[in-house]
Amino acid sequence: MRAISVRNGKGDADALFVDSNVPDPILGPRKILVKIHSFGLNRMDIMQREDRYPYPLLPESGNIIGVEFSGIVEGKGDDCSDGFSLGDQVFGLAYGGAYAERIVVSEKMLMHLPSNLSFLEAAGAPETFFTAIQAIFLVGDLQPGQTVLIHAGASGVGQSAIQLAKVGGASKIFTTAGSQEKCDLCKSLGADTAVNYRTREDFAEVIERETNGRGVDLIVDLVGRNYFHQNMRSAAMDSRMVIVAAMSGSKVDDFDIRSLINKRIWLMATTLRTRDAEYQGRVRDTFLEKVMPHLVSGEIRVTVDKVYSWNEVSEAHKRLESNVNAGKIICRVD
Ligand SMILES: NC(=O)c1ccc[n+]([C@@H]2O[C@H](COP(=O)([O-])OP(=O)(O)OC[C@H]3O[C@@H](n4cnc5c(N)ncnc54)[C@H](OP(=O)(O)O)[C@@H]3O)[C@@H](O)[C@H]2O)c1
Incomplete structure (x- = not known):
């Protein structure tokens, strides 16, 4: 598949590029395969790009940057619940791997996209x-x-x-x-x-x-x-x-x-990425209970600062580094 890689393993924003030779993620038990529509940028992505992320990356996150995304369910592993079906529009949190065409995540980290939220808005909701x-x-x-x-x-x-x-x-x-x-x-x-x-x-x-x-x-x-x-x-x-x-x-x-x-x-x-899947699943459930109804009613909103094609991911990172953004910077997988 295609995914964003960092030229020579670390570097500045210009080192990011769309790599068309990245192995597909492997579907396992209780995991869901999602075809990614968009992903949100976070400051930890900059640290990971520069190879100075302060905590060890978990094995399931791999080297691909990115912890939040929106997209469409494309596959289900063994022993999954009935919570998600092929073709469902979803958004979710990951330990890594969201700057890509496809991602495999625990079903505990996925949520259905409400009808009033776009893929672009939803891609920027989970982490923050x-x-x-x-x-x-x-x-x-x-x-x-x-x-x-x-x-x-x-x-x-x-x-x-x-x-x-x-x-x-x-x-x-x-x-x-x-x-x-x-x-x-x-x-x-x-x-x-x-x-x-x-x-x-x-x-x-x-x-x-x-x-x-x-x-x-x-x-x-x-x-x-x-x-x-x-x-x-x-x-x-x-x-x-x-x-x-x-x-x-x-x-x-x-x-x-x-x-x-x-x-x-x-x-x-507190930190989020270093928490185990059980804990993150509990945070997801709190999100569904305390936040989702207000997102659906419009009382709570996701501010999208700017949307880029993922071909412009270097420009998107430069904007994040400049501190001018007010809200989420989103990249669309084109
Ligand atoms: N612990 C966790 O689990 C966790 C999870 C997510 C994010 N984070 C961290 O939380 C921070 C914010 O993340 P975010 O995604 O919300 O950031 P963001 O949307 O990119 O916004 C960051 C804003 O912070 C302000 N800022 C930057 N440096 C500052 C400074 N020295 N003094 C005062 N304000 C400063 C700037 O706005 P102004 O123009 O107002 O200065 C900047 O636009 C990051 O460091 C991120 O890594 C931690």
């Missing part, structure tokens, strides 16, 4: 919504009426988290983003206050002012080092902070654990 489900509900344990701060609000994960916090009953949603346009987008998704971090405004001061000094109950952080001290200032007593990424760096200077102790802050971190 599954991650946000962990951050907001499974790990973050947001309760109705609580306040939440979500960093990088216009990122894929940030947009999903804002919308989940809204349907989860958050009483006030604070967010940060890097332009007025991105702040406006966050507000259109449900954020009450969006702080443009490129202005002089300090999000910790805004939160102190707007919560009368109380702080927020839950922080979802994707930024790491640059925000750590302000996050400690913004956390309420008995609050929780879930670290999902450290886009500004992971080493924090002058961190005094007394700041955690004084406010009894629960500091947690």
